[in-house]
Amino acid sequence: MEDALGTIVEEVRKNADLHQSMMQWRRDFHRHPEIGFGEHRTAARIAELLRDWGIEVTTGVGGTGVVGIIDGCRGLGRSIALRADMDALPIVEQNDFAHMSAHHGLMHGCGHDGHSAMLLGAARHLADGRDFAGRIVLIFQPAEEVLTSGAREMIADGVLDRFPFEAIYAVHNYPPLAPGTAAVRTGPFLASADSFHIEVTGLGGHGAQPHLARSPVAPACEIALALQRIASQSVNALDNCVVNTTMVRTGDTHNVIPDTALIGGTVRCFREEVRKDNAAEIDRIATNIARAHGCEAKVDYVWGHPATINTAREAERAATVLTSLLGDRQVITDHPQIMGSEDFAYFLQQRRGAYIVLGRGGSMIHNPRYDFNDEILSTGAAYFVGIALSELAGGPAKPSGS
Ligand SMILES: [Zn+2]
Ligand SMILES: [Zn+2]
Structure with missing residues (x-):
């Protein structure tokens, strides 16, 4: 990755104030979990924050989906999308920390509270200065956990035509890998x-x-x-x-x-x-x-x-950004396929892009004692910023010299 981009990404990762804010948003979402297509409070909060930062917002896309647009100051260019999911699961939470679910029978047991907070963190940074050419489309998607699929509903509601983009990226936390590591692979990743x-x-x-x-x-x-x-x-x-x-x-x-x-x-x-x-x-x-x-x-x-299938160039670009963030040996690019599934697959059927997993450690997702690991919020936000700016700069997918 180019040095300038590396510096920006490092800035995001080390921004203590941004980390603090992401932690607050994340814990607020965790305390107020909402089931797929019922994410009214979550979507309203996200829209409010985006507007506060001067981002153009459209709500109600595919049900409760929120789309934010950040145009760069350096003129026209390519358009790249970043996606986070917002919904919780029908699980009775068995944690007892202060931010545990206030709604009995519902909990953020898959870390979508963290994904939304990371994308908000990236959005705040990107909207501040807008020092790039082109457009970044922020997609806060409802209902990843339900069969009807928020991704499919957003596509059916015209998200691809109303907010055109060339490639799309998403992140999921992944307990089997330790914090400070990540994995991505070209081709079919999730089943x-x-x-x-x-x-x-x-x-x-x-x-x-x-x-x-x-x-x-x-x-x-x-x-x-x-x-x-x-x-x-x-x-x-x-x-x-x-x-x-x-x-x-x-x-x-x-x-x-x-x-x-x-x-x-x-x-x-x-x-x-x-x-x-x-x-x-x-x-x-x-x-x-x-x-x-x-x-x-x-x-x-x-x-x-369908299966979640990463396109080669975008998976390589994702690996490059992750490597610059975490170091060579912390990024697995030949990770075994995962038999779990992900509705981000519908976006990847329509556009180029990549889905990566960020190591989280601890207990597995979809269990009543799960909690997102706030330690990885900054890495996630820095990755989102890095991948978007790398795409818009049209830089090499591979590190220079490799
Ligand atoms: Zn899940
Ligand atoms: Zn999930």
């Missing part, structure tokens, strides 16, 4: 996440007279077992994939044959072809096994988020 629900219908009856009934119990068991074979037998061994039956539900007692059985599970993979093949295979297996037992299977395959 797609779909679910399936199968209803096997037979004919109920007396437990003593199975010949007069069509029990759905045996075919349901066979289907559950047969689905386990998809990952090992139907999918190329070189493709990472999970087809996991997580639910089999049928019958209420020992002497009654039920009419129906329900089977459910999750499917994770990294390529669209594998995804489509898996959906077809689940349908084929369930339908035919049920038929062999004289029953019927209705398969509902629910298409969730």
Whole structure:
């Protein structure tokens, strides 16, 4: 990274006043968690802060989404987007610190409070001076955690046309890596996440007279077992994939044959072809096994988020900025793929960009004792500033001399 840019990024990282402010915003969001598409208070607070700094704000994009525009003072140029998510999870928090959730049953258990605070920190710095050419689009996205997806809703609401940008970047905190480290990789990084629900219908009856009934119990068991074979037998061994039956539900007692059985599970993979093949295979297996037992299977395959696929140039640029922030050995550029999913994937289907994870340490996300690690707020904000300015300056993706 160019020296001038390196200096700016370092300034952001060491700005104690900015860190203090980010910590306050973060803890305020943590104290007031809101579920996907219900982030009214969070969005209002974000919009208020952005306006305070002279940033042009549009609210209500894709539901509760907020978009801020920062135009540089040095004239026209490229346009780059930075994205943070805002929503919380339906979890009863088990922490007891002062900023714990004030809303029983809701908590920031994934660190989106921290992501929003980091992007606010970057926004305050970028809006102060605006010493760049081009435009930075700040995207505060609702509802990352819900199936309907805030990213998809913002795209459906025209965010790409109303606020055009060439590339987009996002950050997620990542407990398995220590603070002071980060990871990014080119190509598929996080998996797609779909679910399936199968209803096997037979004919109920007396437990003593199975010949007069069509029990759905045996075919349901066979289907559950047969689905386990998809990952090992139907999918190329070189493709990472999970087809996991997580639910089999049928019958209420020992002497009654039920009419129906329900089977459910999750499917994770990294390529669209594998995804489509898996959906077809689940349908084929369930339908035919049920038929062999004289029953019927209705398969509902629910298409969730696609795989999160980083484009090469942008992943490289992200790695360069992270390396200048954290040092060579702290940035993993060949991190294993992650079977979790992320709705940022919808943006990456439409635009170039990269998704990175910042080491957080401590307990895993989506657990009642989780809390974002404020230690990494400054690194996140500095990364956002660095990646945006590096893009707008059109500098090399790789450090000079490498
Ligand atoms: Zn989450
Ligand atoms: Zn998350």
